[in-house]
Amino acid sequence: MGDSLVKKIRAGSQRAVAQAISLVENQVDEGKALLGQLYDPQSKAYRIGLTGPPGAGKSTLAKNLATLWRDAGAKVGIISVDPTSPFTGGALLGDRLRMAQLFGDSKIFIRSMATRGATGGLAARSEDVSLVLEAAGFEVLILETVGVGQVELDIMNAVDTTVLVLVPESGDEVQLMKAGIIEIADIFVINKSDRPGSGKLKKAIEQLLELKNDQDDWNLPVVNTCATSGEGTAELFDCITRHQQYLEHSGTITGNRVERDKRHVKEIVNGEKMDAFWTPEKENLLDQQVGKMSPMELSRLLLEQD
Ligand SMILES: Nc1nc2c(ncn2[C@@H]2O[C@H](COP(=O)(O)OP(=O)(O)OP(=O)(O)O)[C@@H](O)[C@H]2O)c(=O)[nH]1
Ligand SMILES: [Mg+2]
Structure with a gap:
């Protein structure tokens, strides 16, 4: 069955892709084997990350952007990752309703992922899912x-272009600076620009970015959008394309991707090692001794069990 599934994925069957993603997400051996067979160093989809506060309009923007790429002839995958929800149900349903018009479109594939209890490894798994889509010929993710x-x-560290989506009300959230996300954003979007305050926020962000823009070759754009009407989507699309060209011309993209693949390997290895290490016996020992021994001594004792 493995071989024929690989063939169907390579042929772009959405059903086969969905089946493969489930195997990969569930981290069963079959999924792991499949990932090994599907990997092709030549096929590299361009990865765009959209992040920002809940309800900022990321899914609506993703849908708008996907449509533009599709119209330009590309196959586009949208992967929604919700680290806050242990269920795929809610996020999935909401996105499904909003993106209903895209379903049935053979050039756009949409998938939601949630934590399923443990947050660990979500970035690695979304990269695994990306690899499946890449193998199926998706050019933009x-x-x-x-x-x-x-x-x-x-997750944003693993994409080529990171877009931070804010809304006019994010004005005081310049504390976002502390979250580190501003550090890794390549493009800033102020969505819901049909609401008051978008111009003011744009100015405030541009001011914040002045210093960074003086030091870097890439000038961080700030784009006003209204995802529901589609206004600003073309400008955002243009910014992303320019950023892609910038990364390609400067050669940064190759190094970034090597780093991403290295991190991915480490995440897989760390995950497997950890799973193998924490046997019920060791968990027991931890429960019994915690607070009685120093964390250092207890760690040593645990490590010696191996
Ligand atoms: N007024 C206005 N509403 C918008 C705009 N963009 C999105 N919305 C609405 O905002 C709500 C949330 O949009 P989503 O696209 O689901 O936002 P999201 O960031 O994906 O939300 P989560 O994934 O739940 O964090 C929906 O009701 C959208 O219709 C906009 O530009 N203006
Ligand atoms: Mg969403």
């Missing part, structure tokens, strides 16, 4: 995550 912490930082 849009990864959407709700901006709340480490997980979305990890």
Whole structure:
């Protein structure tokens, strides 16, 4: 069955892709084997990350952008990752309704992922899912995550272009600076620009970015959009394309991708090692001794069990 599934994925069957993604997400051996067979160093989809506060309009923007790429002839995958929800149900349903018009479109594939209890490895799994789509000939991948912490930082670290989506009300959220996400954003979007305050926020962000723009070759654009009407989508599309060209011309893209692949390998290895290490016996030992021994001594004791 493995071989024929690989063939069907390579042929671009959406059903086969969906089946493969489930195998990969569930981390069963079959999924792991499949990932090995599907990998092709030649096929590299361009990855775009959209992150930002809940409800900022990321899914609506992703849909708008995907449509533009599709119209330009590309196959586009949208992967929504929700690190805050243990269920795929809610996020999936909402996105499904909003993106209903895209379903049935053979050039756009949409998938939601949630934590399923453990946050660890979500970035690695979304990269695994990306690899499946790449093998199926998808040229553009849009990864959407709700901006709340480490997980979305990890995911955004693995894309080529990171877009931070804010709304006019994010004005005082310049504390976002502290979240580190501003550091890794390549393009800033102020969505819901049909609401008051978007011009003011644009100025404030541009001011914040002045210093960075003086130091870098890439001038960080700030784009006003209204995802529901589609206004600003073309400008955002243009910014992303320019950023892609910038990365390609400067050669940065190759190094970035090597780093991404290295991190991915490390995440897989770390995950497997950790799973193998934490046997019920060791968890027991930890429960019994915690607080009685120093963390250092207890760690040593645990490591010696191997
Ligand atoms: N007024 C206005 N509403 C918008 C705009 N863009 C999106 N919305 C609405 O905002 C709500 C949230 O949009 P989504 O695209 O689901 O936002 P999201 O960032 O993907 O949300 P989460 O994935 O839940 O974090 C929906 O009701 C959209 O119709 C906009 O530009 N203006
Ligand atoms: Mg969404």
